[in-house]
Amino acid sequence: MQILGFNKLTLLDYPEHVGSTIFTGGCNFRCPFCQNGDLVLNPETVEPFSLDEVLKTLKERVGRVEGVCITGGEPTLQPDLIPFISEVKALGLKVKLDTNGYRPDVLSEILNQKLVDYVAMDIKNSKEKYGKTVGIAHFDTAPIEHSVNMLMQSSIDYEFRTTVVKELHDKNDFAAIGEWIKGAPKYFLQGYVESDNVLCKGFSAYEKDELESFRELLLKYIKHVEIRGL
Ligand code: SF4
Numbered sequence: 001m002q003i004l005g006f007n008k009l010t011l012l013d014y015p016e017h018v019g020s021t022i023f024t025g026g027c028n029f030r031c032p033f034c035q036n037g038d039l040v041l042n043p044e045t046v047e048p049f050s051l052d053e054v055l056k057t058l059k060e061r062v063g064r065v066e067g068v069c070i071t072g073g074e075p076t077l078q079p080d081l082i083p084f085i086s087e088v089k090a091l092g093l094k095v096k097l098d099t100n101g102y103r104p105d106v107l108s109e110i111l112n113q114k115l116v117d118y119v120a121m122d123i124k125n126s127k128e129k130y131g132k133t134v135g136i137a138h139f140d141t142a143p144i145e146h147s148v149n150m151l152m153q154s155s156i157d158y159e160f161r162t163t164v165v166k167e168l169h170d171k172n173d174f175a176a177i178g179e180w181i182k183g184a185p186k187y188f189l190q191g192y193v194e195s196d197n198v199l200c201k202g203f204s205a206y207e208k209d210e211l212e213s214f215r216e217l218l219l220k221y222i223k224h225v226e227i228r229g230l
Helices: 037-041 051-061 081-090 104-112 127-134 142-153 171-180 208-218
Strands: 003-010 019-024 067-071 094-099 118-122 157-164 186-191 224-228
Touching: 003 037, 003 051, 019 051, 051 081, 067 081, 081 094, 081 104, 104 118, 104 142, 118 142, 127 142, 127 171, 142 157, 171 208, 186 208, 208 224
Parallel strands: 019 067, 067 094, 094 118, 118 157, 157 186, 186 224
Antiparallel strands: 003 019
């Protein structure tokens, strides 16, 4: 595991639990609004954490921490992700996996073995605008669709979520996303926030009332839609 970030205590990354967060290096997408520029573009410039040290610290914190959020970068690119999750689970901790859904083979193994307690998968945009939104020309959405279907058929607790960027998303995209993931239990809209580490500067966020209008539109398709982070 290439662990490039370790936040020992978070109340934000694991819903309803006190957690720790692990950030893995590298990503197969290049979302221009990504906030983890260093982890995605230059993982070799970030000082890695020792796997043994991370596991030792987690072990010491059992009782104070309930779960571990594994995020990135894109965690499913790590060749030893599954054994790592197994080690964390063996400590008695819950595991939440954040993923962009582009490795359905890895996700399938994780779901089949019931290795995680919660999955948060990004829906970057409507299928039509997926490539533009993830920064890849001629993008094939088939792996994403496969992951969406797997999660919707699984018994594992999960959410879909979208970082909403004014220059990339509009009302029609949310209608298309609503049709696509109709019947999903939970969907979160996360307003874009500019930072120094963003891949491409110059994007902007919608106002709260505009996000609220997208939420209302999505409620036609999904029971629980929330705006996160406002
Ligand atoms: S936003 Fe997520 S999926 Fe997109 S480039 Fe950044 S880490 Fe990868």
